[in-house]
Amino acid sequence: MYEATVSAPVNIACIKYWGKRDTKLILPTNSSLSVTLDQDHLRSTTTSRVDESFEKGDRLWLNGKEETVKEDGRLGVCIKELRNWRKIEEDKNSSLPKLSQWPLRIASYNNFPTAAGLASSASGLAALVASLAKLYELPQSPSELSLIARQGSGSACRSLFGGYVAWREGSKEDGSDSLAEQVASREDWPEMRALICVVSDLKKGTSSTSGMQRTVETSTLLKERLNIVPGRMEEISKTIKSKDFENFAKITMKDSNSFHSVCLDTSPPIFYLNDVSKSIIQVIEELNRSSGEIIAAYTFDAGPNAVIYSLEKNIGKVLGVINKFFPQAEESKDPFKTKSEDLPESFNQNVVRQGGWEKGSVKSLIHTRVGDGPRTLGKEESLLNEQGVPKTLA
Amino acid sequence: MYEATVSAPVNIACIKYWGKRDTKLILPTNSSLSVTLDQDHLRSTTTSRVDESFEKGDRLWLNGKEETVKEDGRLGVCIKELRNWRKIEEDKNSSLPKLSQWPLRIASYNNFPTAAGLASSASGLAALVASLAKLYELPQSPSELSLIARQGSGSACRSLFGGYVAWREGSKEDGSDSLAEQVASREDWPEMRALICVVSDLKKGTSSTSGMQRTVETSTLLKERLNIVPGRMEEISKTIKSKDFENFAKITMKDSNSFHSVCLDTSPPIFYLNDVSKSIIQVIEELNRSSGEIIAAYTFDAGPNAVIYSLEKNIGKVLGVINKFFPQAEESKDPFKTKSEDLPESFNQNVVRQGGWEKGSVKSLIHTRVGDGPRTLGKEESLLNEQGVPKTLA
DSSP states (O other), rough: EEEEEEEOOOEEEOOOOOEEETTTTESSOOOOEEEEBOOOTTTEEEEEEEEEESSSSOOOTTTTTEEOOOOOSSSHHHHHHHHHHHHHHHHOTTTTTGGGGEEEEEEEEEEEGGGGOOOHHHHHHHHHHHHHHTTTTTTOHHHHHHHHHHHHHHGGGGGGGGSEEEEEEOOOOOOOOOOOOEOOOOGGGGEEEEEEEEEESSSSSHHHHHHHHHHHHOOSSSHHHHHHHHHHHHHHHHHTTTTTTHHHHHHHHHHHHHHHHHHHHHSSSOOOHHHHHHHHHHHHHHHHHHTTTTOEEEESSSSOOOOEEEEGHHHHHHHHHHHHHHHOOOOOTTTTTOOOOOOOOOGGGGGTTTTOOOOTTTEEEEEEOOOOOOOOGGGGOSSOOOTTGGGOOO | EEEEEEEEEOOEEOOOOOOOEETTEEEEESSSEEEEEEEETTTTEEEEEEETOOOOOOOOEEEEEEOOOOOSHHHHHHHHHHHHHHHHHHHOOOTTTOGGGGGGEEEEESSSSSOOOOHHHHHHHHHHHHHHOOOOOOOOHHHHHHHHHHOOOOOOOOOOOOOSEEEOOOOTTOOTTTEEEEEGGGGGGGTTEEEEEEOOOOOOOHHHHHHEEEEEEEOSSSSHHHHHHHHHHHHHHHHHHOOOHHHHHHHHHHHHHHHHHHTTTTSSOOOOOOOHHHHHHHHHHHHHHHTTTEEEEEEEEESOEEEEEGGGGGHHHHHHHHHHHOOOOOOOTTTTOOOOOOTTTOOOOSSSSOOOOOOSSSEEEEEEOOOOOOOEGGGGOSBOTTSSSSSGOO
């Protein structure tokens, strides 16, 4: 039986990807940089299997639900490219089994609910690409594989590495230099923690795919953002290599705000931050001010959820302010069992509206840290049963 | 008795003033353009009187409350400059009474509550300057007077004219070319209506004076906004002269969004739009889309209140969507008694969160229209009693 099961991590960008210069190849208008989060807590797992005896045609299940794989769709393109790479190896070495000719069965599963508002496409596509690469025993490096993952879902390319990861925009028309590479490993700066605040939202926002192109077409400020990002990429890489949290945080917050600015500068404007998101920003700014140093950095993707980066030694202070001002509806399981610390003495509580936020404005917290890249799992973790159908369905 | 009573209008900018290149002289980083609103509905009234027999020293009351006039404060500077201009006339013509040497008594009153969230400094300073100019019988033109009003409160310079008014940023260091002038009169385009939606806010925002300088100091996108505004000033002036509402509205909405974008791009970020403000934006965008033409334009100053511009023939449709989705706490008195019209057939109600907004998210509506410049009022409208003290206090 030819099968591989791989898990891949979620990543949260500090320098945001927003805008494509080529929508088909998914080539971005700017480079981006993210922190890979720990798969112990958040992950997508994918099992890929080929079998000569399978009925013709590929089949794929996402979270137990079968999806149609369109040949020219994003999933279809990834599968086709990796199959081609396998074929090249088979052509070079005739002793290899002709796996590229056999039907595929793929099952993918996210261990976090969609309702958490975390983009699952990055970890999901990364797990798919990594599991097929493993199944086909491809010789390509993670950066080369990232070229394929990118075409499945832009930011997926960054989930093929652990630690701190850059997606270089590249300049070639065919996209062959628009790939991900590691800036620093998890081990280089292991103290980085992330606290995800899952914020309730009463209305579905604009999808990032359509939103970013509206920005490219209509924002007059985007041009200036694109001038600024290259400098930020260089600067933040230096802060990571020198473990300079203060400047890492400054750049992260600035770039998140810059990204949401160009969303607002779009016609019609795009809003992802809601009143709770903005209040989290004001609380973190005040935490930094009253601490006399920058100990936390907020960042927001295409939705109202906050991700707060902080170092291990300071995360208790972050939990302190978040738990005080944003009481959650559900108690969160903290894998680190970190205790909330008191507010700094000079913390000005007027930054939060009088009476504070009602319970459940932040639904739940996910406390995690910087993590490693895709992991190959054992047979016992396979998502498929003997017949090549998800076990959850059997 | 030497006395003048003058009223001056509120103005709401379509091209926003945000940032000073000289904070003492109040010289802006960009030109701006506003619509003057009708004093029949919203106004500041000021009575200025001089009397040789008054006790030495000037006295001033705002809404019945006495204020200290600091010589180098904003009010003090305006009074001093106008007094100097009077002195020049007295020196030229010795037959003139020496009003410049006599103590002043000034009372000013806004007919709209501060709680309405409308900036009263523009109309208030304009009324002060216009009433002193009248009292002193100054020969200066409104544009020349706008140089003084500007130093009292930047946007006050635009309230010295009716209709459609530009504040030219100017280039001279002494500010002598940073003045207001009329682009078109009320009579040139009298059909312009404004609907002010007073939005509740649970937290006081950043003052515009400190906020705009934080933007100048920290925003990386402001530079690009400053490149864009001159083109917008030219374009919107053309739309006003040709009564092209569609393009007037497009530019107005774009510039409001651009202004709030640079606020968000400030460190720490500044937020004026809240969830209700954003929902009003989405409703107006959908009203325009579903109407098949742009019939309304939103704009927001340094606060959550929306001002919606629309033409007389379409204002009923605007009232229709606002009343449907934002039921007010208090019934508003509409001087035009306009009836709310039904939503366009293809209006997509999903742009508003499910269940709609609770009553009072918009506190009240003020329906008004384009108006004229400062008005000289009769003696019977004087705010001062015989002793030179506000009548309201007597």
